[in-house]
Amino acid sequence: AQSVTQLDSQVPVFEEAPVELRCNYSSSVSVYLFWYVQYPNQGLQLLLKYLSGSTLVKGINGFEAEFNKSQTSFHLRKPSVHISDTAEYFCAVSYGQTGANNLFFGTGTRLTVIP
């Protein structure tokens, strides 16, 4: 069965420190990977996506993620976080075989940036 795992429910980090938010997915032949950010009482905003090509994907707000097929991971990273990065982050996967448009979401990681 398709599944997306975000191991860390909460990640506190000091301002200007680096951060990594982890995401693993159940293996499949073809996957399309996404990271979304959600600010309080708002919808989801796309940070970045991997569809094909280079495994290192750069997104908005200085975030990047690396698709690792052998480890079935798509971890999100930022070298230096800001207070404004405090939000909920969701990893999502679309499995091409089961329906190109169906997104499976992880449980989310709450990133808190400490001044």
Add this chain to the structure above:
Amino acid sequence: GAVVSQHPSRVICKSGTSVKIECRSLDFQATTMFWYRQFPKQSLMLMATSNEGSKATYEQGVEKDKFLINHASLTLSTLTVTSAHPEDSSFYICSADGGGSYEQYFGPGTRLTVT
């Protein structure tokens, strides 16, 4: 581009009444729209997939008679919560299919409170 709006952003209704939430794709046509429900501090749960001109496909455990979905045009899908009860209070988010890009574009969400 690819903006999705939702109306209203917040609604408070009395138990037993019905509430309609609109989801619009503002600058593109969306054959498929999705409706999600999000409980506090939890991930998004897909409720149903809405295809223009046809009946919605509901996820297991979602009452189709309670959550009525209509997708009458390529830019509008509506979710009607019928005979609302306090346990229906939640954050409802819609998204629209990106048209072959495997990406979904999310609306800002609607906070429903049933008193």
